[in-house]
Amino acid sequence: MSPAPHPPPRDQTVADSIHNRFQSLTRAERQLANAILANYPVSGLGSITALAEASGVSTPTVVRMAKKLGFSGFPELQAALRSELEATISSPIAKHDRWAGNAPDTHILNRFAEAVTENLRQTLRQIGIDEFDGAAALLRDRKRDVYVVGGRITRSLADYFFTHMQVIRSGLTLIAPNSNTWPHYVLNMKEGDVLVAFDVRRYEHDVLRLAETVTARGVKLVLFTDQWGSPAAKLATHSFRARIEAPSAWDSSVVTLFVVEALVAAVQTATWSETKERMRTLEELFDQAKIFRKFV
Amino acid sequence: MSPAPHPPPRDQTVADSIHNRFQSLTRAERQLANAILANYPVSGLGSITALAEASGVSTPTVVRMAKKLGFSGFPELQAALRSELEATISSPIAKHDRWAGNAPDTHILNRFAEAVTENLRQTLRQIGIDEFDGAAALLRDRKRDVYVVGGRITRSLADYFFTHMQVIRSGLTLIAPNSNTWPHYVLNMKEGDVLVAFDVRRYEHDVLRLAETVTARGVKLVLFTDQWGSPAAKLATHSFRARIEAPSAWDSSVVTLFVVEALVAAVQTATWSETKERMRTLEELFDQAKIFRKFV
DNA sequence: CGGGTTCTGAAATTATCATTTCAGAGCGAT
């Protein structure tokens, strides 16, 4: 039946092999491995040249990896892909309509994936583009200082936002978790400044009070909250309500983080020339820090 | 994306073409056509020689039929088969039921959404379920103490993970960012304990050294990294490689956070009876704290 | 049973692919 003598039968798929030996792969090989896995197995079925180009590596790299994975050469790897494909196609159930292919639909990973994509879809549908663009505009305005505050759970998100924004602009302050210290920050805020607040279910009274205080002083409020909306939402100039449902005892922050990242990206894009310069400088500082450490 | 310039897009599949033109095929060509259809499309994905032999015809016959079907030659027919296959295999999830409906596809929100869902899809496809379940088992084992460490960017994720796990179990320590203090933590670790480390692109040398030190002392390493894999991955007992590509100057942590949340959910589910109790107690403590504050 | 026609595959040719070699890039250690 088979045109050429079959390659030695393998107990695992090419994808499995790659996965198992991933750590022993080099930089270029990993790049290649990812390209193969990204569009599996089709990307591996063309010529070695095509695969190499699509992966951004050279053909020798492909050959070397094929050998590392236990094949005599690329054609043998390809033959393995074809025979896997044959097996997959003839099998009664198409595996591909699942998230994690080899896990049951009921596995927590798949259930979580369902929930998160649904959250994302619904959140995007109701997010106002103007709201989004408006918030981005506020955040890139260098005349306004920006303060960031989070709650018990959302503190991590505030921190993440802060770390990234810090690269984009100065005049940025992360407000410490302990609400006793908050008046100190308020003291510095001036009209037109921006408070970025995170407040999701189990809305925190302290955050609401802070929001009230600062908006009364003419500070703009950008709020990340959940689908039900923090009580602070009515004070916000711009608010983002992300859906946070998850098959878990806790809510999911994945979509909130998504909005945060998108917002950071928007600001970064709009201020690229300056941001680029700042990032370069930051790199240099890291290098110096590394050298510095040696002498400590 | 595609390795070579695409062949002209076709309105029908190769199989359709064969059916339509079957009448006009000659004896040898029909023989070939049947062989192709018999094991469609795999048999057409090998070399022309292999296909000819498997069909019992000569290679010129294959070339002639390819031309009769409207291709410039056999390789073009093969490319058509591959792209059909790709279309069949690729996600059944409707990509284009438009995300943010009223925004152009080019808006950063939509581009980000595309990227993130693609990241999620690909990450899930290559995550090992055993890897995941194994890590969850480690983390719920009360005999093991758990330490959590993050890098410059991933510190927020480590923090998020810590905050949630803290509700589930005791014996949990968040390692401070300053690597000077790390030996103090190592001092307390015992064999069988677990270090949960986050290390993504711009892999941090300190994290690697910590991983080396602790694994040498018999500590298990659970690693969250990116698709390229931190150098610490070779030391990890369980590692998760999340895709982090984004239309931004920075990588996206959304999928990493997804895995974190799913893992927390898995541990929580497996230990629900205890966790429930702990959550209730926590509520009480919050209430007391609130009352307490009134008297301050 | 020839003569014309169509079809077919062996063999030669050409094109492309796969592998090997090797110089130097990159990087960590000293």
Place this chain on the structure above:
DNA sequence: ATCGCTCTGAAATGATAATTTCAGAACCCG
């Protein structure tokens, strides 16, 4: 900064694949 190592891709080589050519087989028809 320099050494020594691993990794990488350009280029040369070798191997295979794809196409073309063409002679003869198969068929059709009078």
